Amino acid sequence: MKKAFWIVILAVISFTGNGLASAQDPLEYVKQLQREVQERADSQARQAVQLYRQETGDYSNSDQAIFDYLVAESRRQNPAWYADLKQREANFRTQQAAYTQNINSTMDNRVNSYMQRSDDQHRAHQNYVRNVIWERELYRGSNGSVYELPYYSGNNVYQAPDGSTFWQNQSGQYYQYDNSGWGYQMSPFGW
Numbered sequence: 001m002k003k004a005f006w007i008v009i010l011a012v013i014s015f016t017g018n019g020l021a022s023a024q025d026p027l028e029y030v031k032q033l034q035r036e037v038q039e040r041a042d043s044q045a046r047q048a049v050q051l052y053r054q055e056t057g058d059y060s061n062s063d064q065a066i067f068d069y070l071v072a073e074s075r076r077q078n079p080a081w082y083a084d085l086k087q088r089e090a091n092f093r094t095q096q097a098a099y100t101q102n103i104n105s106t107m108d109n110r111v112n113s114y115m116q117r118s119d120d121q122h123r124a125h126q127n128y129v130r131n132v133i134w135e136r137e138l139y140r141g142s143n144g145s146v147y148e149l150p151y152y153s154g155n156n157v158y159q160a161p162d163g164s165t166f167w168q169n170q171s172g173q174y175y176q177y178d179n180s181g182w183g184y185q186m187s188p189f190g191w
Contacts, residue, residue, distance in 0.1 A: 138189035139166075141176045146189050149174055 049066045053059055058066065075082050130136050135151045147160055151172070158166040165177040166186070174186040 139174055139186040140189045141186060142178065142184035147176075147186075 045067050046063070048070055049063045052066055052070060061069075130138070130148065136148050137151055139147050139149050141147055141160075141164060143162075143164070145160075145162065145164075147164070147166065149158060149166060149168070150156075153168055154170045154172065156168060160166065166174055167177065167183075168174050175183045176186050177183050
């Protein structure tokens with residue numbers, strides 16, 4: 001009965017003039033439609049049980065037992081209609097799965113795009129602060145580490161926390177010296 005309930009909701013949504021797109025709160029609108037459809041279904045179930053009781057004189061069985069009997073009898077008498085309903089439900093589930101997959105994929109792409117833009121902006125900001133404000137650049141050392149050193153400070157020597165020593169000649173080229181005194185010409189990181 002729940003499957004039929006959802007099919008009715010979708011039918012009501014598709015045939016109403018003021019569909020989901022015009023609703024102020026789409027979730028509340030769907031809940032309202034669910035309540036209306038459920039009220040109609042309950043009313044029709046009560047009428048069917050009442051008509052059955054009037055025609056058969058059966059007042060000893062519960063409303064639910066009578067309703068279950070009526071549904072089973074309807075299924076027995078209308079197998080083609082129920083088979084079509086089952087096929088429509090399967091088609092609907094397939095459509096819903098494709099729709100959900102498409103929406104999830106779209107949202108994932110949007111989030112990933114946002115995160116990429118955010119990362120790009122963060123890197124650009126870091127580069128701006130480092131390059132323009134601090135006047136520094138990243139250099140790759142002989143040991144593969146990356147060091148942040150000033151653009152130009154000819155003949156100055158710098159000591160890194162790992163014990164490496166850096167020297168910049170008059171033309172601005174950096175050299176890294178290890179603890180044994182061997183020099184290595186450095187290039188900016190990313191080159």
